[in-house]
Amino acid sequence: MPNRLTLSELVRQLAAREVSAREVMEACLSRVREVDPHLHAFLSIDPDDALAQAEAADRRLAVRPLPDDQPLLGVPVAVKDVIAVRHHPLNCASRILGGFISPYDATVIERLKAAGAVVFGRLNMDEFAMGSSTENSAFGVTRNPWDPTRIPGGSSGGSAAAVAADECIASLGSDTGGSIRQPASFCGCVGLKPTYGRVSRYGLVAYASSLDQIGPLTKSARDAALLLNVIAGHDPRDSTSVPETVPDYTAALAPELHGLRLGLPREYFIGGIDPQVRRAIDAAVSQLQALGADVRDLSLPHTEYAVAAYYIIATAEASANLARFDGVRYGRRVDGADPVEMYARTRGAGFGTEVKRRIVLGTYVLSSGYYDAYYLRAQKVRTLIRQDFLNAFESVDALITPTAPTPAFRIGEKAGDPLQMYLSDIFTLSCNLAGICGLSVPCGFTDAPRLPIGLQLLGPPFGETTLLRIAHAYEEATGWHCQKPPPTPTP
Amino acid sequence: MAAPQIHVNDVARLARLSLTPEEETLFAAQLGQVLAFMEQLNRLDVSHVEPTAHAVPRLNVARPDEPHPSLTHEEALRNAPAQTNGLFLVPRIVE
Numbered sequence: 001m002p003n004r005l006t007l008s009e010l011v012r013q014l015a016a017r018e019v020s021a022r023e024v025m026e027a028c029l030s031r032v033r034e035v036d037p038h039l040h041a042f043l044s045i046d047p048d049d050a051l052a053q054a055e056a057a058d059r060r061l062a063v064r065p066l067p068d069d070q071p072l073l074g075v076p077v078a079v080k081d082v083i084a085v086r087h088h089p090l091n092c093a094s095r096i097l098g099g100f101i102s103p104y105d106a107t108v109i110e111r112l113k114a115a116g117a118v119v120f121g122r123l124n125m126d127e128f129a130m131g132s133s134t135e136n137s138a139f140g141v142t143r144n145p146w147d148p149t150r151i152p153g154g155s156s157g158g159s160a161a162a163v164a165a166d167e168c169i170a171s172l173g174s175d176t177g178g179s180i181r182q183p184a185s186f187c188g189c190v191g192l193k194p195t196y197g198r199v200s201r202y203g204l205v206a207y208a209s210s211l212d213q214i215g216p217l218t219k220s221a222r223d224a225a226l227l228l229n230v231i232a233g234h235d236p237r238d239s240t241s242v243p244e245t246v247p248d249y250t251a252a253l254a255p256e257l258h259g260l261r262l263g264l265p266r267e268y269f270i271g272g273i274d275p276q277v278r279r280a281i282d283a284a285v286s287q288l289q290a291l292g293a294d295v296r297d298l299s300l301p302h303t304e305y306a307v308a309a310y311y312i313i314a315t316a317e318a319s320a321n322l323a324r325f326d327g328v329r330y331g332r333r334v335d336g337a338d339p340v341e342m343y344a345r346t347r348g349a350g351f352g353t354e355v356k357r358r359i360v361l362g363t364y365v366l367s368s369g370y371y372d373a374y375y376l377r378a379q380k381v382r383t384l385i386r387q388d389f390l391n392a393f394e395s396v397d398a399l400i401t402p403t404a405p406t407p408a409f410r411i412g413e414k415a416g417d418p419l420q421m422y423l424s425d426i427f428t429l430s431c432n433l434a435g436i437c438g439l440s441v442p443c444g445f446t447d448a449p450r451l452p453i454g455l456q457l458l459g460p461p462f463g464e465t466t467l468l469r470i471a472h473a474y475e476e477a478t479g480w481h482c483q484k485p486p487p488t489p490t491p
Numbered sequence: 492m493a494a495p496q497i498h499v500n501d502v503a504r505l506a507r508l509s510l511t512p513e514e515e516t517l518f519a520a521q522l523g524q525v526l527a528f529m530e531q532l533n534r535l536d537v538s539h540v541e542p543t544a545h546a547v548p549r550l551n552v553a554r555p556d557e558p559h560p561s562l563t564h565e566e567a568l569r570n571a572p573a574q575t576n577g578l579f580l581v582p583r584i585v586e
Contacts, residue, residue: 101570103566103569195547196547210546236554239549239554304531308531311529312532323507326507328572328579328581329571329579331570332572333572335582338582342582347509351508353514356518357518360499360506360510360518361522361525364522364526367502374529376542377532377537379543380540380542381537381540382542382546383540383542384540386543418524418525419525422525
């Protein structure tokens with residue numbers, strides 16, 4: 001069952017002709033037919049297109065020597081429904097796009113295709129990436145492969161569930177306040193949010209432009225390194241992408257951590273953490289020490305203000321970015337007597353409840369008379385939060401925290417209370433405000449029910465190499481990342 | 492402290508967003524709670540702090556101004572909800 005392989009093992013087997021790209025793609029499609037009627041990780045798939053790409057990869061795999069510049073030749077990678085893939089649907093799990101077909105490839109998709117990957121499927125998400133549970137999708141919730149009564153996390157819930165359930169080899173998600181790391185934690189896979197500017201946002205539908213980054217969800221840290229090698233790098237089409245050299249992220253992977261200095265920010269270890277999560281994180285810290293890391297306590301004093309600052313800045317940016325969905329050039333339209341009535345009716349009918357709520361909040365905090373009190377103040381608090389991290393990284397190489405305070409919660413549990421839902425992102429938001437990199441790696445399970453727990457590693461700007469090294473050494477020592485959910489999720 | 496009031500109807504009009512009366516009532520209550528939560532930012536003295544708009548600021552970014560192929564007319568109109576004569580069609584603006 002080649003769909004169960006890690007990306008790195010699959011690449012080896014494809015090169016050795018132990019399996020063909022078509023066989024892998026067929027295995028993924030067969031797995032999707034088996035489990036996705038229950039999980040609903042995918043919004044749509046074009047099987048003929050996927051198999052045609054796999055066959056093209058097989059033709060190149062048949063010619064020796066293999067091309068050096070195609071490290072993902074024949075590897076099926078699935079994509080969150082917020083990233084443009086030429087001639088494929090793009091809906092952001094919203095009704096307002098009304099069957100939009102992308103006219104071009106996002107830069108990350110161009111890079112994946114150039115690297116030989118088989119790019120397939122549209123993965124479910126919270127509408128416009130606004131949410132922490134995938135319950136805000138206009139097309140129905142995705143279920144957690146470990147317990148189908150629970151959410152997979154969000155907003156990249158489909159991306160995490162599809163990887164955990166072996167419906168694909170790896171996937172792409174996007175992370176604005178934890179939307180890669182939190183679902184990775186809840187579904188038991190690895191999720192990496194790169195440093196702001198590390199990966200091009202060209203072709204990513206914008207939610208909050210100063211916070212959004214695309215990143216990989218994978219079955220191991222090595223797989224995340226292999227995908228980051230391909231998608232990272234400067235892009236002239238994204239003026240916020242940074243012209244920083246891209247290292248080989250697999251080069252520093254080692255089985256030990258001698259000489260590394262890790263910090264435990266004490267503000268992340270106060271009340272509200274599930275005791276089983278706390279126990280798993282404590283055990284992980286001991287394991288990292290056993291691997292040679294030096295661990296010390298430190299303080300990020302402005303942590304408690306991150307949720308408030310984030311939901312002001314993110315909704316403000318969202319209210320501006322989503323102004324483009326007006327029914328004029330694309331998507332759904334509801335007619336009105338004049339253009340303004342048409343805009344309002346189109347947006348009222350096309351957007352879901354959480355998106356409308358955030359547009360209202362974002363418009364309010366930017367509006368005349370409230371701008372200074374909310375938006376400008378939040379931007380200043382953002383400076384303090386960022387400075388906390390930069391200070392911390394003068395004495396440590398990375399920080400260790402839980403990815404989320406709890407394991408996956410039940411479907412419907414927080415759906416009626418936006419503030420409680422916003423607070424579930426408490427450990428992941430600061431990373432985006434500070435523009436640093438973060439990674440979630442599986443670090444154990446709760447007892448009953450058996451649900452994955454994630455360890456979050458936070459690193460300085462362009463510190464991805466360090467995070468991947470830590471996660472890899474930890475995986476080698478523990479094997480948590482090899483655990484698989486029950487073979488067939490029962491509805 | 493009294494929960495801040497948000498006049499959802501006025502804000503939605505600024506955002507060109509029509510809401511049902513039920514949504515207006517729901518959002519007023521929920522966003523009142525959220526804004527009350529945000530009041531905590533007032534505890535910090537930020538009078539001498541510069542705002543951060545981007546965590547990794549880059550200034551005056553330009554790319555080479557070279558002509559290259561872009562979307563065809565047909566592709567640009569492909570997702571249009573209404574079009575005529577190769578143009579996007581919208582309700583009449585000027586009588």
